[in-house]
Amino acid sequence: MNRNTLLVVDDVEVNRAILRALFENNYNILEAENGEQALLLLNQYKDSIAALLLDIIMPVKNGYEVMSDMNRTRLLKNIPVIIITSEDTIESEVRAFDLGASDIVMKPFEPHVVKRRVQNAIELNLHREHLEELVELQSVKLRESRDVLMDALSSVVEHRSVESGQHILRIRMFTKILLENIMHSYPEYDLSERTINIIASASALHDIGKISIPDAILNKPGPLTAEEFSIMKTHSEKGCEILSGLDRMDDKEYLRYAYRICRYHHERWDGKGYPDGLKGDSIPICAQAVGIADAYDALTTDRVYKKAFSPAKAYTMILNGECGVFSPKLLECFKSSREEFVRLTHSYADGHSPKADLRKAPALPQFRQTEEQDTQQYGQMKYAAMLRCADSTVMEVDLSTGIYHLVYIASEDFEPLRSGGNYKEALKNFTEKSVHTGDQGIVAGSSDNYIHDFVENGLLKHTLKYRVLHRATGDYLWYEAVTLRINIQAPHSHRILIVWKRLESPPIQAAQSERSSGITEIQNLMVGILQCVNDRWFTILDANQGFFNLSGYSRTDLNDELQGHYLNIIHPDDRAEVIARFHEKLLLGIPIELEYRILARDGRIIWILDKCQLSVSGDGKEYINCVLTDMTQVKQAQEDLRLTMERHQIILDQTNDIIFEWDIGSDMISYSSNWEKKFGYKPDSEGSLSRIPNASHLFPEDVPSFLALMESIRNGVPYRELEIRIANSAGHYVWCRVRATTQFDRNRNPIKAVGVILDIDAEKRKTQELTAKAERDALTGLYNKSTGRHKIQKLLEERGGSEQASMMIIDLDNFKQINDSYGHMFGDAVLTEISSQLQRLFRTGDVIVRIGGDEFLVYMCSFADDQVLHARAQRVVDAFHNVLKDELQDYHLSCSIGISCCPDDGSDYQTLFQACDQALYHAKQQGKDQYALYDRTVMSGGFIRNSDQLPAAGTRIESDDSLNLVTYSIIQQAFQVLYEARNQEAAINSILEMVEQKCNVSRVYIIEDTNYGTFCNNTFEWCNKGIKSEIANLQNVDYSKFMDGNCRYCDLFNENGVFFCPDVATLPPKLYNMFHKQGIHSLLQCAIRNDGRFTGYVGFDDCKDKRIWTQAQIDALIFISELLSTFLLKMRAQNRAVAMAENLQMVLDNQNSWIYVIDPDTYALKYINAKTYAIAPSARLGMPCYKAFFDRNTPCRICPVRDIRININQTMEVYNPVLKVWSMADASYIRWESQDACLLSCHDITPYKE
Template sequence: MKKRDTLLIVDDMEVNRAILRSLFERQYNLLEAENGEQALLLLHEYEEHVAAMLLDLVMPVKNGYEVMEEMGKSGLVSRIPVIVITSDDTAESEVRAFDLGAADIIMKPFEPHVVKRRVQNAVDLCRHKLHLEELVEEQSASLRESNAIMIDALSSIIEYRSVESGQHIRRIRMFTKILLEDVAKAYQEYNLDSRTIEIIADASSMHDIGKIAIPDSILNKPGPLTREEFEVMKTHTTKGCEMLSGLERMNDKEYIGYAYNICRYHHERWNGKGYPDGLKGDNIPICAQVVAIADCYDALTTDRVYKKALPAEQAFNMILNGECGEFSPRLLECFKNVREDFAALSRAYADGVGPKFKPERKELRKPETIDAVNTMEQGQMKYLTLLRYVDSTVMEVDLNTGIYHVVYMPNRDFELLRSGSRFEDSVRAFAQGSVYPDDRGTVLGLLGDYMTQFFSDGLMKRTRKYRVLDQTTGAYYWCYATLLRVDIGNPGQKKVMLVWHRASDEQQEVLLPSTVKEGMYRGTVISRLAGGVMKCRNDKWYTLADNGKGLCDLICCTEQDLSEKYHNRYLEIIFPADRDRVSQEMVSQLEEGRITELEYRLVTEEGKLIWVMDRSILVTEEDGLEYIYTLLVDVTQSHKAMEELQMSAERYKIILDQTKDVIFEWKIATDEISYSSNWEHEYGYQPIMDGISRRLPFASHINPDDIPDVLKFTNDMMTGRPFGDVEFRLANSEGRYCWCRVRATTQFDTAGKPRTVVGIIADIDDEKRATEKLIDRAERDVLTKLYNKRAARHKISRFLELSQGSGCSAMLMIDVDNFKLVNDRYGHMFGDAVLTEMASRISSHFRDSDIVSRIGGDEFMVFMPGIGKHEIAMERAERLMASFQTMFKNNLKDVPFSCSIGIAYSPEDGSDFQSLFQNSDAALYQAKLEGKNRCMQYCKSAVNTAFEFKEEADRPEDERESAEQRGQVTVAKVISMTFQELYDAADFDQAMNSILEMTGRLFHVSRVYIFENCADNEERCTNTFEWCREGIRPQRDELRNLAYGDMGGDYRDNFNEEGVFYCLDITELTPELQCLLADQGIASVLQCSITADGVFKGFVGFDECGTARIWTQEQVDCLVFLSKMLSTFLLKKRAEDRVRESMLNLERVLNNQNSWIYVIDGDTYELRYINEKTHRLAPESRLGICCYDAFFHRDKPCERCPVRECAGKGSSAMEIYNPVLKVWTLADSSRIRWGDRDAFLLACHDISPYKEGEAAEGVTLLNLEDR
């Protein structure tokens, strides 16, 4: 299952989307839609990526209710939780939303933290449900596999009783599956999906289960059965059903049902002459019909006690021709399609063969030997062949739906039947333009009582006669129009077939003023053709009957050349590479009518190639043969021009393929757009291609915030702007918004109006993301990483502009009281650390959607959009003041911390940034005047009595060196020294202790240590490394084998998502955790987790004892990075230790074996390992020398080498006599991986006592499988 990490936010208000975006942008990838139609488009495109949808109810195009209705119909609502966010708190709205499938409803205005928690709960619940469904499916698959094993075991009983059956059960199962798959393609009415096919194929194993009850004397009789014996044999069908009835307690009722039908009815036949019940036709279950063919084929093609196997081709013909009983004609058509599959499986799974892999069907079914057309296509071909034979115009009509289809039209006399959008229109047009005036009423009767009476009387066929205009001669001829009923088995179905054919019993004609003589048809056709004209027979060679005029001139030859060189075969004049195509296209076009048109190449007498346009008509002459009259036109020059254009297009394509840019062409008049082929490669889905100006605003993958810019661009180009560009975000195949830049040029027609817009869509996402990072860095305060004043001003102004005074927002101005004392007493470096901690404390009290900034010195500004009521801002301000009073309480008792806060509200106190800033600053000033450490809301009268503030409220920031710059030297030094120490270390433990000491001294901490999970229990940990400053008591010997769950709860829960546990003051922790840390003398702590593949493996810690420690962000980042580096080396070292221990254990095991065991390199024959017993037998052997040298004193490999025997099989066994060591051994060899190379393990067992008395030259090679 793909990772679901995307939230879809659907709201037509940009300000609402902005608030929700700020809540979730760090946790999720976000997609946005501003109407229901666009939401559904994105849902269907990114269904597997979307974790949840936040849906507004009141929207244009499609509202939220309609979106949920569509999701319910498609099943999406059960896989994607929908959280409705609305201001409609009526009971009817809630009930309707929940009835449509909403997972939760959140009322506006909302508390952001509550929204985040409820959305996360819905996502987690849905993920858990989907995970459980996967587990259930896995369990079901495992259960089915277990059932299949039991069924195979039960079926094997029959195989061992019936000596001739061999792998009969396996073949039947495969035959059944293959034939069912073809039936499913051809006949959808059987409702055979892949799951049903698998069940039937498995159930086919039980078809002969009843043979268990048949006596061996009958079951394995070598000759024909007597009548009485055959009656006993026939009972195996009913006996098997009795056995299956006893399995009703099995939960899989569907499987048992198929198995029962197959067992009972697989000897029934289509004509009712089978047994045991004599069922006929489709009364026989389709599963039994398929197994019957499979069983019959297998019986014919395998050896039985009473007969020898027949060739597959003979068996195939016997089944098709009814020699084994009559089968369904439909299934026989499918059986033809799988003939090669059946034959290949018979060979692969023949008795006694047993392949190790299942043959691939795509290899078995070769295109050149198997009809590529399925059964339905074959039926269509036969249908069209019949129509061509009768030479009649045929139309199919469904009067219930109004759909009509002219299936076949041999000439253009009935062309008007295709002219109408409805059946009635086509009939009227045909009557008006092609029927003799006196007969038009007869034709129009099809639209009235004639057709009504046809159905009301239940007729199946009705014929009328009228005169039709011959478009070639200009004369009218008599024509029969026959009405045929289709699907007479369904009384409510009103489908008919109309057939028009020329009357042959009367030759009456009514001539127009430009009369022509009877029998002038051929002369008229040829007289209208000009250029290279010929007549040929409609055979496979297109044999020339009359080359007419111009053919010889066209190819620069004589009539004698045509006869002697080309044998009067027109096909031989055609360029060989075009012959197959010409034949195929000719047949294809003649299936639809008598007129053809195609282009191909001819070879002239000089060997040159010329392109010709071939326009032909098929005529049946008096001799009963079909002739093709052809006009050939030389189009070589036009083709050369086309080839030049094609070459030019290919050059452009090569250029385009070298770039990721997408080329597009927008036709303004038709509002259609086409893209270059690399669109789908870049974005993975089909773009909008028509109705651009209409569909773009409502149903596209463009970020809704960018749609106004895109619409402005399209309008500018449509109104005649010659050049234009626009940048916007476009969703890719994974649902991620990527930045694109469109640059386009307008092309104008002769009247100067814009006709086409051509341009490129360039991927600028990397460039844009890099720019955004630089912008974000520029927008941040260097010390606190909060927004600076300029960035905050821009964001707040943008929000106020979008909200247009709707909703309540608040601006808080915060000033730290008496902060100058901190700088004076402890210095600016310490003051920076305090400011960093304050910024973190302020951010923690506000929402992710709130804008928190440092605007200078010790002043901060917070903007809270969409708070709903004033009390929320006041409550946050009071909590912040209380938090400031407890800050550093135990560390800096001589410097009390507090803050003053001024609040202004929008829109009451101002609807633009400048007004809010001035008023909140005025409120802050009032709070300072009234004694500090308090919060004041803006009141104009109170402020005016206190002071007169200036319009420009910006204050200059103090110039000081940034903490980032001061920390760079320390960070670089620690990282460099740590890496060098680990890289050069000969003793890992010593290097690790050295690094801990170096880090502790550089950062002036009390204790640095590492805890690792216990090797035998991941729920416990041990202090493995430790460094302590002078005067600090070590804890390593005491902190061993500790349970995480006993350390004040599960100790691992203290680490955040980044794997960091930071506590400035342990008194803020739980009593249990305080006790645990206080016993170690810890005042503040920073710890970083050690993880491997997401699993907690321990942690690296830094303690400060005595007084609390304030860590700057730079220090935290450095120590986190250092911890990750130590973790990487530590985990690698532990893995190497485990591998080394495993190798030692393996060597101990091999050394204790009572066999000579050694390992040989497969390429060089060098010894890679020798156990102790081998070394005692051959003391001169050692690692690195070749085995034949060490044991046989040879200079080349042995002729009979167990390694060579094993190379092609995976394992082998061989008896070997060693004349040097004078021992007989049975050498078992097998292929293994030794270290990083392929090798062979040889275990040589002493068999000298058993070989006494045998001659050395009689050694026999024994293959392990033969033994």
């Protein structure tokens, strides 16, 4: 795990800046200005954060609350917290350490001390994690040694009990499998993988007490007498006595589980076990699990007193209480683990597999500990409660194995069901002993028939009614026996439920079959009417002429070609879905609507709207009555509209920019899918303005300006843009430009903001790099003189009235001697080391400047008193004594310092500089190697040097700035023009004009490709005075005319994308002729590339002389070209996206239908077209559709959106009592803004209804 990030949490920006400067060279820095945002970043980047630097006093959530939350989520275990606070009370320190802080640093702090202490905390945490790994490894080895010893002890029992075989090994594996199932199904038992492994290992000692049982009893071939059984039962307590003697073992947890298993594994749920007669969950869960495993293994293996039963017989006996009563919850888990138990029974049968250590049981699916488990648990509880309320006897049967489980017995009249080795024997015994003799033939005769129907025809339900003996009175009572398929999604599944429910009165014999004798023949209808059996094929019983007209089949064709099966008419791709929906909805007994395709006899595909309902006949069989409507034309129109919207969405997704829409009323923001592609996580789309100040991925310093932008949009400003930083999934901040345009309603009230988020990180960082080159001294990396002056002047303007500041001029004494003695290269090394010393001695917020060869200027923003100033100056003087001391053996390096204070000695840069300079001159006069504070009574009237002059004393080694001020100003102005641009094309022309004027070139232009580089167009141009324009002549130009052979024009550009020719006469003839006609002598062209493909270039021509540009000018022009290229490409992409969006909006608004898009889960509106707004003007994006159109507070009971993910398309008629319209509502499952959505197109059918 690569922990390379520090999270700095402080509500004061200056404090964050100081800490950022300390650590940014070694760590990636994330910042938060309150506790809420800190927790958001902690949870997202918990695997990469090395330490948390946390302030205590903060808004929203303070530091104590952050640590409390980290304790609760166990984040504090892996992330050390260093408290940095001004709270120096004992109580606050104690509280911080109690909550888990690794260290506390008091403000104000020494930066480099903080750096060392943070590093120590990180290293200690890494060592701790490493030690934990070593301890865990050692624990594993100790557990392995313990298991070997315990297995050896258990083997003593195996050798004494000749029938045990591999009993111990199987018990361990059975126990592990059963407990894993319990862990996933019943989280209230609080089991974990670690606990399960310990219990499984400890289960080996469950029968250790049998070592004290006499061989005559232990290996007796027949039944035990009561006295012998009493002795045998003592093995539980004897085993506990043996385990008590092992109390010196280090693993107390293992011993505790072994003791509980040994003592309680023969206890039973109803309290009839031994030795203590425990009942229910008072029996430890470990002992309950081992008890089931032990009983199962005893039944399925040969013993001296019996032969082995089959696994199916063993399951039936345990489930029906023949081995004692077990927990219903554990029996459910036991049933679901049947395949694993059976497999292990055969794989590890006695004498079949060699003895081995516990092998890892097959891994069960890894369920998350979420609400799904609670739902499963509550479902089982509801199931049990329902059985008690219904007071019905329920038997669960697996027809494939014969295993049955009496889940609930409502009356002792059904006790005969407990007898029998399988369900057939149990039903036979029950029929003979309890069913009225007059009904036994019905029960016995129909039993095999309906079971055959269930298996072969995929039926779901069958009902019989007969009389059962009431043993208390001797009377016969009427019962209804209903057979139900458990898994309706699997028609070949052999697991069923049989439910016996008492009838209050004898059944009334129907005068005739409840099934309709036929369907009224109504010829030439637009709908088809159908009745079929609810079997696996939907066998057709009757149909009207409308169905035959619709499908193209005759009655004879239906039987001959399709065997009378309606399922064969349904499109093969829709069959599984139709079956699933039938089974899911029809059992509720309410009419349902389905949409699917059928195959007509002539091969046509017809979309069908099927309205159907389930009915039950007197013989217990189920039938489905259907009304079929042809909706092919509606579906086609709906599909065409969906594809149109999807095409536009694809076009929008192809741009690299992030498009967003902000609904001002609901404060909901939706983003295009590029957000997740760009940043690696889903954006927060709810409560934008309210959540951003407290928890967001924005850089804290950018939050106020972003909120100001959104507020201005809310107030009706038509357009705003802003540059901000957003953290990506790796924890790195990415520079982005946000452009937002306001949309207004008819009353000019702002309702939405639509915009784009552009990635300008590369441009911004390159600008910062060039800016740093322009602002910094090339040798030392400090600010140069002009930049330093500008920054100090700005700080002086922002200074508070009472705030103290100071200025120092530091001059090296006799530096010329070093240059003369050691050379200028060594002198440069001295200056570099001195610069590093100054950066360590002063704070991040202070300004350090190299103003000349060996002169430096420092501006201290604020300090407490003069004592601090004196101490800092003396530290500088002392530090110079140790610079390269070993190398400067014959020379003593020293410096002189002049100091002025603000506001005492002046409040502007020039005054403070002159006061400093006089103080420096005074220090030199006093013997050098010292500092002096300006004192106007002593120093006034002396030598005065202007701040713009070169230093008066010392040898000057001038800095070599790589870019001159003209170049720097071009870059700065270009950014300013683009940043403030309202008209993008005018902005590009302005930059071209500026470059032409600043660099004195003849012509600046942009060439863009068409047709993948074959032709080009001159799209922008700016010419100097007297230079002829070529833009009209350079349209649809063919490159190949000017190139020789197979060469391409893009081949002229080097690997950096630059084509530089100081003399065009040196070019091949074709190229020379082209450029000569344009009057060009020298040129510089920079390629425009889109995803690595050459798409044009930015050109700079000199039509007066043969010109050689300096490297600084070339660098600047290349950067300007890259800036223009990026801006131009994004402008083109944005224009295409806007055009596509406008086309989509026009298409939707001009549809003669009410069209809107909603979230299929929340029903929130995501889009509304113009016609929908016209009929429902109060509707707003983000509002639930049932509220916007039906004025309801809950979703509609009948809605075409229900189950849209399953059906993809649905259509139904809907009446809106609020709007008083009838509509045919078409619902389609689509992707909208890269999220699942539902498109609804509602066609007005009110005139037809009236």
